[in-house]
Amino acid sequence: MTRITRRLALGAAAATLAAPALRAQGTAIRIIVPFAPGGSTDAVARLVAPGLTQRLGAPVVVENRSGAAGAIGTDAVAKARPDGLTWLLTFDSHATLAALLPQLPFNPDRDLDPVMLIGGAPYVLACKPDKPFRSITDVVDAARARPDAVSFGSTGNGTIGHLTMVLLQGRTNTRITHLPYRSGGLAVNDTVAGHTDMMIGSAAVVHPHARSGTLRTFAQFGPQRLPALSDLPTVAEAGLAGLEAEAWWGVFAPHGTPQDAVSRMNAALKESLNEERVRATMQEVQQARLVASSPGELATFLAREVAKWGEVVRANNIRAD
Template sequence: MTRLKPKARIRRLLSLSLFAGLAAALPAMAQGDAYPNRPIRVVVPYTPGGVSDTVTRLVMLKLAERIGQPVVVENRPGANGMIGSDNIAKSAPDGYSLLVVVAAHAINPSLYPKMSFDPLKDLTGVSMIGRIPLLLVSSAQLPPTNVKEMVAWGKANPERMAFASSGNGSGAHLAGELFSQAAGLKMMHVPYKGISPALPDLFTGQIAIIFDSVQTMMPLVKAGKVRALAICNPTRWPAAPNVPTMAEAGYPAVTAGSWIGLIAPAKTPPAVLAKLSTEMDAVLRQPDVQAKLIDYGIDPVGGKPEQFQTFIKSEAVRWGEVVKKGGVRLE
């Protein structure tokens, strides 16, 4: 056998290494180019008929039209979204099994220390469908008419400064904890089995404030039953243009609300993720889709997979700190 000279051996090794790298990349590239060539399954980890389910079916119908393949929506509710999420976390990372999640996806790790999967490591972002900001409202039976007055009133009347939520660990609960920490208020949390049962107590002033969606609360504001104090969003909301943001009210850190987005198993090829996010962007730019999402109280977003994954991780850190500082515990 002829022995190669040192320089020749180095050149050959470099060539073999380059070839191996290209060979490894080709399957992912080919999959991205050919993807999708069969139906896609999208799991909604909540019950049918809710906002997340309705929005998913709207968006996935439009996505199917663009990619030329069926997109089958499957409901797998339970355990605050963790049953359906676990199913997708353990599915093949090929782009044919996807998951729609809401803010609980990033919050769950701080509320449930023992999970059967790691939301931040076993799943990865594809596209944020939209943001759903919360509205801070107060009882019309109480004197305060804005956030500054509510904070002053709450400090003077701590025994009456109660806020309601739809349950321990819910978005409304954590928003209240965040506001309490930012404003230096001592508030009593009163969990209900949903927002509707809390409304009579809010109307009479037994509950001082509540955080809920613009879509739910603005009709009550217009009816004079509650006062809109601030929107927990960086910018004012089109459906409530006269309501100031929390930043305008002096509390820029109090941004709260839910969001909804599409994610995939963590090892899904980048080319497939890029294809999905590009098509999702196109869907979310369609005027009829935007109009329907805004009607649901959702601000369409879109964006690249890495942007969404960075956002999810930052939300996990942010709400983890709120949970820890507020001593939030689930029974």
Template structure:
């Protein structure tokens, strides 16, 4: 059994996949491995799973990009809804607006003022075109009326060193991977990007509170299998993954890294994906992000 993560190692989805793999290995009597297949903003690994046998031996650790790629890509070789069966929603990862300390801004309003005074001079990192980081910042730009230059990377593990060194100025990214650098003074958090504050940084306002009412973007993570996977297999996988997430030690491990545990039924996960298809379509339209070939 393998869990395909269509991203580079080191991010929140990679951690979730490894937690699931540990549980499935222990409970199903066969090894479950994590297989990182980055590339094409996640499309390479996702297509691999879409075309795999629907026997429960190949799983996909997906995130918001699973839906967004479909909205942005003119010729995607799979359908994110039709070609997959949901197993379980697993998490919501809190994103934050973070800048390098060299950026002379200590609040969202100061960053907006700085960007307006220097159009295009500031840049920002993302985990690729159409990634949650990309869409979050494009929505920020649209709502704030500012211009920042996009610098896409293959994943968070790739852009973090350049953000810490000051090669790129800012990012809206997962707080769990950025928090150690924030605590060490290598990065500065201006605001949380989701609809509520995080217990990790209770005094840090949301972007909506600080400057842009209505701004709210978090990144979900969930497990999928190829469409046609027998229902009993889906139900067994769901039961084991949900049990792993509800383990107090596992939940605390994730919470301490800014990952909110949100285990669900397959049906609830399906509804969320359908809702996010509508939500992210609206975000793409508002941010005026064009289709990719």
């Protein structure tokens, strides 16, 4: 092959690889977060958006569409054109949608393709500092003394935080009043204001407030203590072995999105998450265990989560708000 012919061939190959990105120039890429602003899912989406804009060659816009435990925003993605311009960045409640809402207008398995499991963070219990709870035992004792009088906030009916508290009540034979919110940020606000006795949320959304002193954490549901919360015992240490729950964030695409577009998004996410600033924020502020999985690894992980938490939803006849 002559030098000129080789240059032409290399140039054609480069143009072919660049074409999808060039077609996206000037066209916004949407990341739909199916929860209100202020929660950890919204924070993760906005954290990676600048890096994605740089790597995908198009502006990346985060759009919040909250409601029905994440089903409203997820439905918008499931029905979007599979052109690589619409993506879903969602929370762990995605695993319970089919069990929670039997009449969903979409099928989570058929209508969405996995892209990446970003990572996870353990659920923690927190309260306003003037509340009396300093351990999971304090909560159990108070709930037994006054059934239904103690309240907790979560990000909504059927979310993993809510289901974890359902399991806790079953294990301890207690009744605790549930106050569902539309995002972790709203649950934090009411807990800080004292409108609910405590809240369950991911360490990602609770830790900044614990660090500033507006909330006090007193139990974590991870398999071991978080380094940043090394003084905070796990519920297993309090005698509730096996009661574990971890929040997680995953990215999905409308079914049929071209594989090369999925691969580009996966690669752009990995590179964005590996930026020093982003990685530090995820680990130190969001308290996340980064995974940055392949699409197939997310599919396998999700199947396990669906089986585990779907059973809790069905066994307790839980429905969305």
